């Protein structure tokens with residue numbers, strides 16, 4: 462269990478500043494009788510300048526720095542492993558304060574001068590998708606908002622980051638409040654200042670949180686669908702038992718242009734992610750059924766070929782099957798793209814992330 466702001470009152474346990482939200486810091490500064498503008502200064506030292514210690518915050522008075530040092534410390538996640546793919550993708554293993562670890566992936570697109578970083582929200586994942594390596598890891602804990610955002614800060618060349626995808630380890634909406642706190646930091650012009658339209662959050666389908674997110678955030682939303690019907694989806698994604706496809710797709714339909722004014726204004730659409738697995742969900746009939754199911758939803762469909770690993774029974778589809786699947790979508794007038802898997806050779810692609818202990822156990 463990580464500390465809360467109230468722990469700062471305990472003399473024997475200092476709190477890592479990266480775990481505190483702006484509001485929590487404001488509360489702490491009020492408790493210390495410090496003016497509120499100091500909070501903004503402290504915030505910028507952490508989330509814009511990324512200093513390593515309280516002593517580096519030189520526009521805070523010496524006495525305030527001493528007070529802070531009595532109650533707090535500053536420690537960022539540490540890069541303890543790194544693998545580079547032949548396609549330029551880099552997978553980082555980050556160790557957190559309690560020695561648990563998560564993976565973060567750096568994905569450069571040199572042709573488009575774009576760098577996307579894929580970040581994690583939990584150590585492990587409770588959702589149990591049968592095609593995913595992360596699911597085989599017991600959920601150890603949620604990341605704090607600061608730990609989610611810090612993944613963008615500890616990478617070398619962080620100023621090159623143009624896009625963020627929340628598609629790493631964990632179900633982001635299973636850690637909703639901390640996710641929102643992290644997005645606020647990434648988006649904050651006094652911090653990294655990455656525009657909401659450059660940030661995409663991917664969910665396996667926690668419907669109540671999807672509705673909340675659409676109303677509360679301007680970031681983009683991707684749904685990991687992976688099936689054209691309940692029979693197939695339930696087989697690979699247990700979340701489908703709680704929120705079946707009708708429930709999930711109706712929620713998306715509710716926020717289409719006609720029903721939702723913001724959608725009309727902002728070129729609003731969802732991304733549907735569909736991982737193709739041989740013999741399971743990759744036939745032309747499956748594609749036709751998908752077209753029918755997605756009718757009336759403003760979306761684009763990203764197709765991905767499954768990344769095989771020895772710990773799951775699924776197989777990568779043939780290129781012919783993928784082409785035929787895509788053709789059905791395109792012929793039906795849908796926006797559909799085949800996404801190249803990045804970092805496949807270093808197990809950094811979709812569904813391949815895990816903590817180092819789990820990786821060793823699985824030999825993955």
Ligand code: SF4
Pocket residue numbers: 586587588589590593594595596629630631632665812
């Ligand atoms: S695919 Fe995503 S939601 Fe499903 S188990 Fe893996 S990390 Fe969790």
